[in-house]
Amino acid sequence: MADDALLSDLCSICNTTTSKYRCPGCDARTCSLPCYKRHQQWAQCTGKRDPTKFIKKSQLATPAGIDHDFNFLASIERGVERADREVQERGLGASDDVRAGPRKGEVGDRQLQAAGVTVIRAPKGLTRQKQNKTHRSSKKGNIVWTVEWIHGNREHLLSEISEVVPIEEAYCSAIGQPIQKSGKKRKRDISDQDAPSLQDQIRREGVEKPHQESKLSTPGRTPGSESQPSAADLSRGSGPDAGADAQMASAVRPRHDGDEPEPESVSPEYHFFLLRPRTSSTRHVLIPIDRSSTLQQSLHGRAVLEFPTLYVFPSASAGTLPDDVVLEADYLNQETGEQKGLEQIISKATTLQKGGNNDADNKFDGSEEVDSQRLIEVLKRDLGGVA
Known part of the structure; x- marks a missing residue:
């Protein structure tokens, strides 16, 4: 049968057997696996189809051409999935925020956790998020906070302050008032x-x-x-x-x-308060802080919205705060009182519900007694009439 076959139909390696296979890389005809391996060694062929190889339009609009394109796209998809799976399993790569390019000296969650500060992030694009320029100092490594100062007349002032600077000194520096230490x-x-x-x-x-x-x-x-x-x-x-x-x-x-x-040259005394964010009160909840303490000490164990907000009141008006603010101690007492009142209302409602059920049971029992008495009277009348 091999003698009747054409020479072009024979195996290109042994030339004795009719070819059965075609090499995907160079279209060489072979009859068996040993001949195909020998072909790869002789021709230095990889045996892989070249996806960039030119294909005629007549060959593209065929099942083989469609399979060629489909296999090429499927191989790309499998490669992407394999890379993502490897990143997740081995913990490689980085998050989306890091890939987007972090700011130089950006404060990480670990440093905020070490400082004991909980930062509530505002949605991206809002003014609060855009105003936040908090960063890490390149020389000392401490946190340089963006601080919002709110005066008694509701004027706002933004400044950048290191966490190791006292509050009063930082405020005097922000408003441009001379400080005793630097004024000698x-x-x-x-x-x-x-x-x-x-x-x-x-x-x-x-x-x-x-x-x-x-x-x-x-x-x-x-x-x-x-x-x-x-x-x-x-x-x-x-x-x-x-x-x-x-x-x-x-x-x-x-x-x-x-x-x-x-x-x-002596700066007047001020009283400073830290704003507590996201409370249930309609008024601003303020936390008193010592003006001689540093920002690191004042923010430890506290939460801020993107960056701290400090209210500043002169010592003369410290006893009479505005109506739209309330101290944290009074706020907590009010919350405790409201919670106790709610619990009492719930307990009273539960007691009344139980009492209503007992009254219904008692009425049901009384109605049964009345029916039995009526039944006895009816029987007596009937017996009396018979007698």
């Missing part, structure tokens, strides 16, 4: 600038003073001695203008580190 050097510079003008004033008063005292001078004194006051007189502070000279001298004298600061 500035006070010295101002006093040095004012010193020449005060010395000129002293010279002018020293020149004008002899002309005024020349009228009251005694014969024992010479005009020269009166016109030039000695250093001892200035040091003793003698004369009618001694108080003014001493005051000007104290202003000219440079201030040392141990001296007390001027009253104008």
